[in-house]
Amino acid sequence: MATNIIILTIATCLLLVSLSFGLTVVPTEQLLHIGVDGELSVELSDLDAASFDFGRLSLQAEPLAVLHPASAEDVARLVKAATGNCLSVSARGHGHSINGQAHAENGVVIEMSRSRSRSKTPILAGPRVLEKERYVDVWGGELWIEVLRETLKHGLAPKSWTDYLYLSVGGTLSNAGISGQTFNHGPQISNVYEVDVVTGKGQLLTCSEERNSELFYAVLGGLGQFGIITRARIAVELAPQRVRWIRVLYSNFSTFTKDQEFLISLHGNPASQRFDYVEGFVIVDEGLINNWRSSFFSPSNPVKITSVNSDGGVLYCLEITKNYHGHNVDAIDQEIEALLEKLHFIPNSVFTTDLPYVDFLDRVHKAELKLRSKGLWDVPHPWLNIFVPKSRIDDFDKGVFKGILGNNKTSGPILIYPMNKNKWDQRSSVVTPDEDVFYLVAFLRSALDTAEETRTLEYLTNQNRQILRFCDDAGIKAKQYLPHYTTQKEWMDHFGDKWDQFYRRKMEFDPQRILATGQVIFKPCT
Numbered sequence: 001m002a003t004n005i006i007i008l009t010i011a012t013c014l015l016l017v018s019l020s021f022g023l024t025v026v027p028t029e030q031l032l033h034i035g036v037d038g039e040l041s042v043e044l045s046d047l048d049a050a051s052f053d054f055g056r057l058s059l060q061a062e063p064l065a066v067l068h069p070a071s072a073e074d075v076a077r078l079v080k081a082a083t084g085n086c087l088s089v090s091a092r093g094h095g096h097s098i099n100g101q102a103h104a105e106n107g108v109v110i111e112m113s114r115s116r117s118r119s120k121t122p123i124l125a126g127p128r129v130l131e132k133e134r135y136v137d138v139w140g141g142e143l144w145i146e147v148l149r150e151t152l153k154h155g156l157a158p159k160s161w162t163d164y165l166y167l168s169v170g171g172t173l174s175n176a177g178i179s180g181q182t183f184n185h186g187p188q189i190s191n192v193y194e195v196d197v198v199t200g201k202g203q204l205l206t207c208s209e210e211r212n213s214e215l216f217y218a219v220l221g222g223l224g225q226f227g228i229i230t231r232a233r234i235a236v237e238l239a240p241q242r243v244r245w246i247r248v249l250y251s252n253f254s255t256f257t258k259d260q261e262f263l264i265s266l267h268g269n270p271a272s273q274r275f276d277y278v279e280g281f282v283i284v285d286e287g288l289i290n291n292w293r294s295s296f297f298s299p300s301n302p303v304k305i306t307s308v309n310s311d312g313g314v315l316y317c318l319e320i321t322k323n324y325h326g327h328n329v330d331a332i333d334q335e336i337e338a339l340l341e342k343l344h345f346i347p348n349s350v351f352t353t354d355l356p357y358v359d360f361l362d363r364v365h366k367a368e369l370k371l372r373s374k375g376l377w378d379v380p381h382p383w384l385n386i387f388v389p390k391s392r393i394d395d396f397d398k399g400v401f402k403g404i405l406g407n408n409k410t411s412g413p414i415l416i417y418p419m420n421k422n423k424w425d426q427r428s429s430v431v432t433p434d435e436d437v438f439y440l441v442a443f444l445r446s447a448l449d450t451a452e453e454t455r456t457l458e459y460l461t462n463q464n465r466q467i468l469r470f471c472d473d474a475g476i477k478a479k480q481y482l483p484h485y486t487t488q489k490e491w492m493d494h495f496g497d498k499w500d501q502f503y504r505r506k507m508e509f510d511p512q513r514i515l516a517t518g519q520v521i522f523k524p525c526t
C-alpha cells in the first residue's frame with residue numbers, strides 16, 4: 001500500500017513536471033485540473049492497463065496518466081493542454097494492436113472505450129440510430145459489438161465488418177476495417193459519412209466529404225496521426241436474419257484463387273446472384289479442425305479432411321456466406337446451388353451450417369471465450385498482415401505457404417481473401433497495392449512458451465521477417481496492413497507516392513507531432 005502511494009506520487013510529480021516544460025509553461029495544476037468532466041487518472045491499475053496491448057510483444061510503455069473522457073470536449077481540452085508541451089497523446093480504442101500502436105510512453109493515453117469508463121465519469125451517450133436516414137452515430141471508442149446490438153433493435157446493421165467485433169470504431173477506422181464483406185461494400189472506412197475529430201491542435205471539427213474534407217480523408221486509415229475520432233456516422237442497411245455459412249476445399253492453389261476472384265467479380269450483381277461474404281484460409285496442418293476463429297460444425301458433412309489429398313501438404317478452404325430473411329429458404333437454396341455450380345472445389349467437400357446473423361458476425365468471440373478458458377488468449381501474438389497484389393499471389397503461395405512455412409505447425413489461422421481496389425477511396429490515408437485486385441494474407445499466430453521450437457515467439461517473429469524479406473527479394477510489391485515499422489525511411493517506402501501527402505497532412509493537423517506516437521512514424525517534438 002505504502003509503495004503504491006509512493007509510486008503514485010512519483011507518477012503525479014513526473015506528469016506535473018513534464019507539463020511544466022516547453023515554451024509555454026503550463027501551470028502544474030493545469031493538467032490534473034484542466035477542467036475535464038471525466039477523470040484524469042494516475043492510478044497504477046490504469047497506467048498498467050494502458051501499457052500493453054493484444055500483441056504482448058513490445059516492452060511495456062507506461063504513460064504518465066490516463067484520461068477517461070466524458071465528452072469530445074474533454075478530449076479537446078486534454079490535447080490542447082498537451083500541445084506545445086511535447087506531451088504525447090494516444091487514443092486507445094480496445095488495445096487490440098500488436099506492436100504498441102496505442103501507447104503513449106511518458107504521455108497521456110485517452111481510454112476511449114465506454115466499457116472502461118469510471119463510475120465517477122458521466123456515461124457517454126450510446127449509439128443513436130436514425131432509421132429513415134439509414135445511419136448510426138457512435139462515440140469513437142464504441143465497440144462494434146455494441147453498434148451491432150443497438151442497430152439490430154431497429155432491424156438495421158452496418159454493412160462492412162471486421163471478423164471480430166470487440167474492436168473500437170475509432171481503432172478500425174484508423175486502419176481500414178476489413179472482412180469478407182469488403183469485396184462488395186469496401187472496407188469500413190468506405191462506409192462512413194461523417195466524423196468528429198479532435199486534431200493535434202486541440203480543435204474539434206466535424207468532417208465529411210463536403211466539410212473539412214482533407215481532415216476527413218486524412219483520419220480514415222490515418223493510424224491516429226491527424227486527430228482523435230470522437231464520433232462516426234456509419235452507414236447501415238436492413239439486417240438479415242440468418243446466414244448460410246459454407247466452406248469448400250481445394251488442393252490446387254490456382255483453382256482456389258481463380259474461384260475467389262470470380263466470386264468477388266460479382267460485386268455489382270443483385271444480391272441473389274452473389275455471395276455476401278468471401279474469405280478463405282490456408283491449411284498447412286490440421287487447421288480446419290483447430291481453427292480458433294470459429295466453432296464451425298457442418299451437420300451435412302462431418303467428414304474429416306485427413307481423407308483429402310493435398311498439393312504439397314497444403315489445402316485451401318474457401319469460406320462464403322449468403323444472408324437471408326427467415327421465410328425464403330427455398331429461394332436461398334437455389335441461389336446457392338447456382339453459384340456453387342460455377343466453382344471448382346474438391347467434390348463432396350461442401351461443409352454447410354446455418355445460424356442467426358448476429359451469431360455469424362460474433363463468431364470469433366465464441367472462440368475467444370474458449371481460448372481464454374484454456375489460458376491461451378493472453379499470450380504473445382506476433383501477427384503479420386500483408387496485402388499481396390493478385391499478379392504475384394501464386395509466387396507467394398510457392399515461396400511462403402509451400403516454402404517458408406514448410407511442414408511446421410502454423411500456430412494459428414492463416415487467412416487469405418481478395419478485395420476489389422475500386423471499393424477503396426484513394427483519398428484516404430491507407431495504402432494498398434497498385435492493382436485492381438489484391439489479397440489480404442493474415443498470419444494470426446499465437447506464441448507459446450513451450451519446448452516446441454516452432455511455436456516460440458522468437459521462431460515466429462523470425463519467420464515473419466523471412467516472409468517480408470521473401471517479398472522484397474522476389475519483387476512482390478506487397479503492403480503491410482496494420483503496418484509496423486521502426487524507422488521513418490521504412491514508413492516512406494510503405495506510403496510510396498502517398499508519403500508527401502501524409503507528411504503534409506501531419507504538418508497541418510498535428511504540427512507538434514504529439515498524436516499516436518506509438519506508431520513510431522514521426523519523431524515526437526522535444
Ligand code: FAD
Binds near residue numbers: 161177482
Ligand atoms: P487500438 O489498438 O486501441 O488503436 C489502434 C490505433 O488507432 C492506435 O494508433 C490508436 O492510437 C489509434 N486510435 C484508436 N482509437 C482512435 C480514435 N478514436 N481516433 C483516432 N485514433 C484512434 N482488423 C481488421 O481490419 N479486420 C479484422 O477482421 C480484424 N480482426 C481482428 C481480430 C482480433 C482478435 C484482433 C486482436 C484484431 C483484429 N483486427 C482486425 C485488427 C484491428 O482492426 C486493429 O487492432 C485496430 O487497431 C482496432 O483495435 P482497437 O480498437 O483496439 O484499437
